[in-house]
Amino acid sequence: MRYPHHRRLLAGAVLLGTGLGALTAVATPPAPVMANPPSSAYTLVFSDEFNGTAVDTTKWHYRTDVKANSAQRPENVSVAGGYLNVHHRKESYAGKSYTAGGVVSKTTFRYGYYESRLRVTDGAGWHGAFWLQAGDGSTTYPAEQRTEIDIFENDSVNPTGTTQNVHLWAGSGVKAAPSKNGWYGPAGFDVRQWHTYGVDWSETSVKFYVDGQLTRTTSYLPSENTHDYVAMWLTSIGYGALPDDSKLPSSTQFDWVRYWLKDAxxxxxxxxxxxxxxxxxxxxxxxxxxxxxxxxxxxxxxxxxxxxxxxxxxxxxxxxxxxxxxxxxxxxxxxxxxxxxxxxxxxxxxxxxxxxxxxxxxxxxxxxxxxxxxxxxxxxxxxxxxxxxxxxxxxx
CATH class of the missing domain: 2.60.120.260 (Galactose-binding domain-like)
Structure with missing residues (x-):
């Protein structure tokens, strides 16, 4: 692996949200450091550094749904320059005027530490995300969906921060309970710049990290909803505000994605x-x-x-x-x-x-x-x- 080890820092100005629907704000941005799991007890068991020339289809499904303002196409995902690139295009396809895409891991996981380094596109109209949920990319509302964890989620019309959410589903888009929503957006933060986003999901809580700092903790117990097996989604779609055509074509980029396991x-x-x-x-x-x-x-x-x-x-x-x-x-x-x-x-x-x-x-x-x-x-x-x-x- 090409990454160094760094000591984790806890941001002194962080507010921790633990209640249902709580929103979290942070007063100062984290130091721009590479990140690691919370302790040395974690072992790396899955990664993709995107150093090749094509998507590794032994690891990834393509996102192929048609949702909101875009249709998602495999042709819009490439690996080049050490990055996974999710391209945004103005083109007519499947009844939409714009296309985008993404990948979804074929391996499913549960508890552990997940992390990716990424940056989103400039210009309104795109919903970039690094998130966890069951499914294969053909729909975001599979019958088996139960736990959704949004490690990073941003509507590009507002590049100043990211949501950090836990959604509780009953399957097929039906909510099982209120979501546990948070927001990270300190002064000067810009999701168009490279940042590292991570989450440590355990049996009792979900802890969100940005650039090596703990930014939010929320309780999530197995008695609240099914703690099911989830895939990793690295995606971007047209959503919310209509895309700014003057910024197209563009792309959301992922440098790498990794998963560490502690408990079995x-x-x-x-x-x-x-x-x-x-x-x-x-x-x-x-x-x-x-x-x-x-x-x-x-x-x-x-x-x-x-x-x-x-x-x-x-x-x-x-x-x-x-x-x-x-x-x-x-x-x-x-x-x-x-x-x-x-x-x-x-x-x-x-x-x-x-x-x-x-x-x-x-x-x-x-x-x-x-x-x-x-x-x-x-x-x-x-x-x-x-x-x-x-x-x-x-x-x-």
Whole structure:
């Protein structure tokens, strides 16, 4: 990688917005430094430096919807000069008078730190964004949309700042709850200049960064809406004010995009289900899991020996605390055995699924090597229904 490491700075004049619909303002601009994840516990697992001569279509879908004032075309996206260039053109296509475009990652992600260095075009009429949401670029309202995080979003008629939003969707463009909106626009800030924008999404919060400084924090709990798997969108479309034809053609540019992972979640559903396996008889449960609408499973309630295994692909060796999401029910297994296999051996723990409260149960802290050698395994005792949802490995 071509980037140096720098110490993160917390802007002294930052106001942190945590409420629904809160707007955030910052009094002084951040220092124009390259950025990194919040700590060394994060490991880079995805990047595109855009140093080639064409879009890497093994990594990216093209944005191809028709929305607002433009139609989005693959022909409007190029890689040249070390940048991903999203071109804006005045041309008739698909019933629109303007065209633009963008790319959407084929790999989906959840918690971690996302970052891109970018600048937007000069002239009114364009909506540049670096954002997270499910989908493949064919529509911004897919049925599976739940979480949307706008790391950078700007209408070019006002180049003085960016929104920093979290939207809660129920799918197909239907809102599940009010948005958590913020604005970053200190005196002298100009989105037409190069800046680095990042977000650290965790199970409990979303933290926004600009040029290495924390600029906004908002709470976002798994009980509020589904924390689903999201793609990275690097896009620009015609939106709001009509484009200024005198500035065309033009482009929004992305220097690079990167994603770092800290903690590993293995669930019984979603893309991370590659690390989840079962033996014995298991059935789908009507009980929701650790985040809204997360599916769960249960084993035969009077048969001992059914197992569920959560095997993460840890990107870095280190100490991790292991948590099992325990779903407590009156017919739950009161003596389910949770076994953690780690670098130093095997550690069993008994978890009561019949009394107490539903939630994360710590199985202890252990050292794990990088890769897939370590895991947690649930074994039903036969004294009740053993339930399988998710296990998380939290880097310490």
């Amino acid at each position: 979640y293995v669930d019984n559903d979603g893309p991370a289900a590659y690390g989840y396996t079962e033996s014995g008889s298991w059935l789908n449960s009507t009980l929701s899991g650790w985040t809204v609408d997360s599916t769960t499973r249960y084993a035969g309630c009077s048969v001992a020996g059914a197992t569920a295994t959560w095997r993460p692909n840890l990107r870095a060796a280190g100490t991790y605390e292991v948590f099992y999401h325990n779903i407590v029910q009156s017919n739950g297994d009161p003596a389910a055995r949770l076994t953690v296999v780690h670098s130093s051996g095997t550690t069993p723990t008994t978890v009561n699924g019949r009394s107490g409260s539903t939630g994360w149960v710590s199985l202890g802290q252990y050292h794990f090597g990088a890769g897939t050698a370590g895991y947690a395994r649930l074994t039903g005792s036969g004294g009740g229904c053993a339930r399988a949802d998710a296990v998380k490995f939290v880097r310490r």
